[in-house]
Amino acid sequence: MIKANVLVVRSGVIPQSHFITFIRAATQNTSPTMGLSVASFSSKPPSVREFLVTAAYDDLLLLVILLAGGLACISRGTFWDLPDPYRYKLFERPQAGEATSNGGVSKAPRNIATKLAETSKQVVIFWGSQSGTAEGFAHQLARDCSHRLNLGVLVADVSDYDHDTLAQLSPSQYAIFIMSTFGEGDPSDNSTGFLRLLKSESGLPSLTNLRFTAFGCGNSNYKYYNAVVDQVVSSLQDRGATMFLPIGKADDAKGTTHEDFEDWKTTLIRELRTQLGLVETESVYTPTISVVMDKSICLDRVWQGEPPFFQAPSDPFSRSSSPVVPLPVSSTRELTTASLPARSCVHLELDLSGHPKIKYKTGDYVAVRPTNPTTEVNALIEVLGLIGQEKAPIVIHPVDPLVEKTTLPSPTNLLALFRHHLEICAPVSRETVLTLAHFASTRTAKDYLANLGSDKASYTEFLGKNHITLSRLLRHVHEVDSSVSWTGLPRAFVVESLRPLKARYYSISSSSVISPRRATLTVANNPHILPGDGKIAIAGVARTYLSSFVAPSTPIHPHVVDQSPPLSADRDGAKPLCHASICRSTFKLPASPTTPLILICAGSGIAPFRAFLYEYSHLANLYGSTRPVGRTILFFGCRHPDQDLLYKDELSQLQSSPHARLEIVHAFSRVEGQPKTYVQDRVEERCNELVKLLLEEGAALYICGSAAMAREVGNRIGDGIKRAKDCDEEGLKKWRGEQKRSRKWQEDVWG
Template structure:
């Protein structure tokens, strides 16, 4: 970070030094110019020119999966899927392409169901573990199933990219022997909803493959991803049974996929008691940018950004100290991943209901029963308390399918009837969860209210490991600039609870948000950070590189569009531009020098609910707008919950300022950045495209679409969106 700052300072002084060099060059001047050139090259290239040839450069950012955790699938010694199926004697392969873990989890659940209900030997396979062209060698007697997610602008997941590219590049390949089914995970808030599964199925059919049933699609925007998958899975099992002649056994007893065994002889020093591992995240894909090691970061400051005090904070600014981790570096625009911890109350309730309190700290070994199963994401050995506190999402929702399977473990008929009754159909279960905050522990507690004699001590830990998702990190856009704050990184966290649809007095707190907001109690003076007399709390986290970066030239105009906590990276962007502007102002002497090296204009649109409550970092932006960036930074607000006024959203403000926006884009080649919800980004995109279409005189949508795609390829239109 120091090198980058040094190069920026030199860049700002370049016009003066070069002018002196031309007037009276000396040996020292030559040295300075060489340093200027090298420093500028380093800054502009971000080190890419010389770090590419180093085959070990990735080790600065990525820690390999530890072999001592028992999580590496050592049996996968071939990249030919046909050979793998033959070696392992499998009938079906379920390929998964997953970015967040949803499609991966579905793939392993489907594999278990096909084995249990149809007696089909099934392999769940990461697409990136096998060479794409070997799919053509799968035998006609075997079946391939594709579970693929779509994210961003219709992009495949990192681990599915090579396979999708192979399909696009090899349309002449024949796949007449391939029988397949497909299911996609997507979000209709995005323009390219489930585009990847559509592209893959179209390509496979064009190559001659035989699709066995209609493609299934999940829509996260409707909150029906789980039900969409279960419906499609049941349809697939029925189709396989009726059309292909496989015998179906829908009411089999639970068959575990993992073995959980108590082991008192385990060395205490080797027990995993909460520290996360990259192994618990599965295969690490770095095609979208490398990630750092997981480290423990002290919290140096926590403050509530809400101006009007309330009982619960709605948005936090959190700062973390990197000074003890010299190998961990970040750049403006990167993401920070934080591992949450389940609350003590939820963990203790589950331990009590399972009657594990007396053995909560006894070491347990967790291993897959099938040596070809690579789905286990739990470090072992661990303990029941650590398992529930750190490694499983015990606060997550419980699916209808899990409740149905849970009924077989009910110790009384009344408890069993209660569970089967609430999952009798989708509507009944939807009504139940709309009225109750449901987690696994709370569901078990419900059965005790129905029958006080219900006893869940017989529920095996393997069932819980099989049916709850492993804990995953939560990603946040970094809100600090690596130029102004290289060893202290900050994030902006919204802290809100979601009310139940049919019981608005009951709210469901977000796990990570609740976990992070608990740190407010450690900071009596949040603005000043943690008092020296108090022990500094810490979190586990890592840094993920992002392509969401400022242009190399500070003279490039910026259009920044954000809603809510989407303001986070733009706080960092504006801070960085302000530092460069201040450096230029102090080093430039003549008016010409100031004009040639001054920062470009910044047009910032920021949408929130109310100016008195949700206008994040208001004082900081006001000071910058009226001091260092005066005349350069223009902030336009949109308030959607301001009493007595019409609801305004950022896309409405963009439309009002479309003449200025289109001028900056078309005449000054401005860089456009959007951060916030996917729905907001979609509406902003539509507004801007319509404005550009009118200004440019485009006759059809194809022309404006081509213009937008060219901007995106040139990194002149970037989005960091979610939801």
């Protein structure tokens, strides 16, 4: 074998023999290797065909590398997800930037011991929150500790401080962790770093001085119920920390999140009172914000409530991949039949063309900012005696000078707050009922509210039989005592007793490859039936809002005359506007389209899979028979094939397309004369086949729907994996963890 000399050229390293061959082919009339007639370099350059004939394998390899590199530079992430260069912004507090804007002002200290000393606080409450519930609990607990025990309390985002400084806390100081768990045992965005540190080998230093307790917000429908708070407690105890009060846990699956927190909070305050030798005072409402009417403010400065013009620092919307923008609703249609008026499902198409910088990728979410129903807004204004004052400018600011700003816009007006910023349709907590008793204007009303909120079990039973919001509760008390008046209820109490209106997340059901400037949503509007009264059905705020784009909504609750929110329109007035943002998701198709897919869903869980199927169909038609896409099995559960089999015709067309490798397995639970069959039952019937696809063919598994369904599906497939691999539960957990890390097992579940 002759070893070719190597010539280093500017574009890379090329064997000298091949480089000389190319030069000769370009400068002589004939090729020295193949004897082909080639035009002179001075008259005509060699054609691509002639170059390929004379080129050797490493010339072709170099050409492929150059083409691939050029394609990568040009595409800039079109074919894959690039890391978001601004992801670190998700964990920044906007106030931090303001503190250093003058250059000479130093950043806020990240040493928690130093911060407690500077503010003369004895207790710190860390929160890790995804939707805002845990954060709200932290502020509520701090307020109660301050008012009832006269105790100095600092509320802190768990990502705002260096966690190793916990070791510097003294034994006389206390740390409280309120942590949320979502998905498959995942931490909130702001607590990810803390959990990573706890799991690392270096981790935290010795914490023998730390006295702590913790409360978790979770859902027992998920496999890893409250896994985050369990991890926090276990890791802190392993480092010598002392838990002075048993852990508390909320279970959203039972609808008792707030009641669970109230019970734990009562025990905590009693324990702090005992350990610190404090005297508990009567629980009297003390506002943490000031709400003042100021008619001198120019109306041009008043926030009218349109979401694009305001984003609160701790608002979940500010953590989206895009800002909140008004998106025209270009088309809508009903997906269920008229025989199911109470179980509506609508298809909406959002037009992104007016916002060139707003882009989505297949599998992403739309975070919808809903508007409260007009009837509920008007009812609250009326029962508070604020008719004629709802549009007057108000200024909101914190009472505590150490708190820089609130999460609400200011200046604004009450109409904007009730319509766009506060959860006025949410159930009322028992704590709010007890506080209302202090403000009731008659003894009868005071006694009634005090008795109603005194017992957890009786209040839970009351909520099970009555649709209770703040306005409905106030009207209900008025029915008990017609002489009671709520016109003197402090505005600060009204605002503080209502949680911020949160984003509602919906999977995009269209493919960005096929319709990059049109994003579609699949929204089910299934009302919540009260357990104590089956005749009362309550429609969700966001679902009612989105359904109103199709047609004026039909009243669900017997006392509601009109549930439709006011809709804004585009400049031409032709298309209604939906205020929303695009949120990045990790629920993505495999990098290679030849990967087999196992898709499992029920109801509106079909949304992301509709996008997946359209994208795979597009790629199948693009490649043809030269590169077949992976086989796809869709398990789709619904009630009845003639009532709520969503996208029935579209799925049939996708299945019958020329190069499709799509199989659809249905599960119907409400077909007369047939046994109820759920999607997990169909999965169990095909379990051996699915296990083979996963273990031998590298299939990717996706589940979308309720957490209960996902848990059952996971159990059935898990049993099959254990049989096939002859492993125990620990082996299954390890295998599933590997699958999730390689993005071969993904879940998008709720409730």
